[in-house]
Amino acid sequence: MADENSLGGRVRRYAKVGKAVGGLAARLAGERYLGIKIDRLEHASDLKVALGGLKGPVMKVAQILSTIPNALPPEYADQLAELQANAPSMGWRFVKRRMSGELGDDWHSKLSDFGQEAAAAASLGQVHKAKTLEGREIACKLQYPDMQSVVEADLRQLKLVFDIYRRYDKAIDPTAIHKELSARLREELDYVREAKQIRLYQEMLSGEIQVHVPEVVEELCTERLVSMTWLEGTPLLPYIEQHPDAADRNKVALNMFRAWYVPLYNYGVIHGDPHLGNYTVREDGSINLLDYGCIRVFEPSFVSGVINLYMALRDDNPDLAVHAYETWGFENLNQETIDILNIWAEFVYAPLLEDRVRHIQERDGAYGRGVAHKVREELHRIGGIAPPPEFVLMDRAAIGLGSVFTHLRAEVNWHQIFHELIDDFDEKTLAKNQAAVFKKVHLTKPA
Numbered sequence: 001m002a003d004e005n006s007l008g009g010r011v012r013r014y015a016k017v018g019k020a021v022g023g024l025a026a027r028l029a030g031e032r033y034l035g036i037k038i039d040r041l042e043h044a045s046d047l048k049v050a051l052g053g054l055k056g057p058v059m060k061v062a063q064i065l066s067t068i069p070n071a072l073p074p075e076y077a078d079q080l081a082e083l084q085a086n087a088p089s090m091g092w093r094f095v096k097r098r099m100s101g102e103l104g105d106d107w108h109s110k111l112s113d114f115g116q117e118a119a120a121a122a123s124l125g126q127v128h129k130a131k132t133l134e135g136r137e138i139a140c141k142l143q144y145p146d147m148q149s150v151v152e153a154d155l156r157q158l159k160l161v162f163d164i165y166r167r168y169d170k171a172i173d174p175t176a177i178h179k180e181l182s183a184r185l186r187e188e189l190d191y192v193r194e195a196k197q198i199r200l201y202q203e204m205l206s207g208e209i210q211v212h213v214p215e216v217v218e219e220l221c222t223e224r225l226v227s228m229t230w231l232e233g234t235p236l237l238p239y240i241e242q243h244p245d246a247a248d249r250n251k252v253a254l255n256m257f258r259a260w261y262v263p264l265y266n267y268g269v270i271h272g273d274p275h276l277g278n279y280t281v282r283e284d285g286s287i288n289l290l291d292y293g294c295i296r297v298f299e300p301s302f303v304s305g306v307i308n309l310y311m312a313l314r315d316d317n318p319d320l321a322v323h324a325y326e327t328w329g330f331e332n333l334n335q336e337t338i339d340i341l342n343i344w345a346e347f348v349y350a351p352l353l354e355d356r357v358r359h360i361q362e363r364d365g366a367y368g369r370g371v372a373h374k375v376r377e378e379l380h381r382i383g384g385i386a387p388p389p390e391f392v393l394m395d396r397a398a399i400g401l402g403s404v405f406t407h408l409r410a411e412v413n414w415h416q417i418f419h420e421l422i423d424d425f426d427e428k429t430l431a432k433n434q435a436a437v438f439k440k441v442h443l444t445k446p447a
Contacts, residue, residue, distance in 0.1 A: 089121035090144060095128070098142050102225040110220065114140070120277060124151075124188055124293070129230060137230035138217050139290075141191070147224075148189055155182050172379065173386035180389035184272065187446060188293040191226040196443040197292040198228060201271075203437050204263040210255040210286040231288035233280025236407060246411065251285035253410035257417055259289060260401055264306075265421045268298045268434050272393030274400035296393040297445050300431040301327050306394075307422050313342070313349050321345075329388035337385065340378040347371045348398060351414040360405040360414065 090098065099107045111130050118126040125143040132138055162174040187193060195216045202213045212231055220227035234242070243249060263269040272294040280288045305327035312321035325333055325341060351360050379385055438445060
């Protein structure tokens with residue numbers, strides 16, 4: 001079978017998708033300007049098929065968008081959530097060519113073994129299991145060819161999709177969302193940066209013995225190849241099947257919570273992609289973090305806003321809630337807008353507000369969709385809002401982790417473990433910690 005990551009394969013995919021997306025735009029325009037009604041669920045399903053044909057970065061973005069409350073109408077969010085980030089892997093001929101391009105024609109001499117079949121394939125690259133000359137097992141993450149041009153083309157398609165939505169739904173202005181996703185995707189192309197981000201997580205999680213971060217193999221890293229030690233573990237869903245004991249699953253949930261939120265509240269950093277393929281579980285319930293391309297760095301004031309909004313809801317302090325929203329960058333707030341934002345905030349913060357052991361979500365998924373739908377309708381009624389860009393990956397992490405905890409059927413006192421992280425929070429201390437750790441790993445904060 002021809003390699004779908006060849007130039008010809010990508011051209012064919014883009015021609016197909018461009019035609020499909022353009023056709024969907026025309027159908028929607030017909031509804032608006034000619035009164036030709038369309039079935040929006042069918043329209044959303046067709047869009048899912050069109051985007052899925054790319055099996056690349058834009059599909060990953062579509063998945064992220066499906067987890068951001070109110071970023072898309074519910075028909076579209078539900079359909080796009082079904083997309084799977086499983087890009088077609090490069091064949092061995094292309095892998096050899098790519099490895100030669102990164103490490104030279106003698107790249108084989110720098111390794112004692114290199115698996116021809118990809119151990120994992122994702123949106124921007126694929127992972128091969130290999131061994132160093134000393135016999136250490138490593139993971140070589142190799143970027144697909146010409147991905148910079150692919151990402152830019154995908155972002156143009158994404159902008160067209162946003163334009164389609166914006167024509168009939170004014171609840172959310174996606175301008176900042178597109179800008180944020182564009183910046184993060186472009187960062188993910190820089191594997192030198194990802195290597196530094198691995199070291200960043202080693203520093204931030206150095207005190208977390210239940211969370212394992214790989215070591216970077218410096219001599220086998222380039223701008224499009226990052227090599228790290230191989231971490232053995234079981235993917236989440238098989239682990240759950242093998243461990244019916246609730247105590248085991250609760251331990252994994254606690255470790256996941258700390259892996260994501262110790263960096264946030266101590267350093268202002270969050271892992272933006274809690275995809276099931278980005279971590280595995282060890283037999284003792286500790287976890288391996290495997291991918292570091294997508295992180296988000298927040299200003300200390302933003303993290304303060306997260307805590308302030310929690311306290312505002314807990315203490316019924318509307319002035320503090322307004323301060324939190326303004327800190328995050330919401331503009332032109334009035335009481336009606338604040339009341340609508342609080343509907344969603346109370347839903348998201350609910351597990352943290354109750355000082356008891358509970359599931360992360362005690363109602364079915366239909367309830368959450370209903371809350372999101374109500375918020376969307378209300379925002380549409382008042383003319384819409386432009387969410388700050390920081391919310392894109394913050395919501396992605398929160399919703400993604402919530403899904404993980406739901407899979408685990410974890411029953412935890414979320415209030416208690418949250419307070420363990422925030423009770424000693426100090427914005428100036430976070431700023432100091434952030435500056436120190438970024439300097440230590442020679443990493444610049446992204447714009």
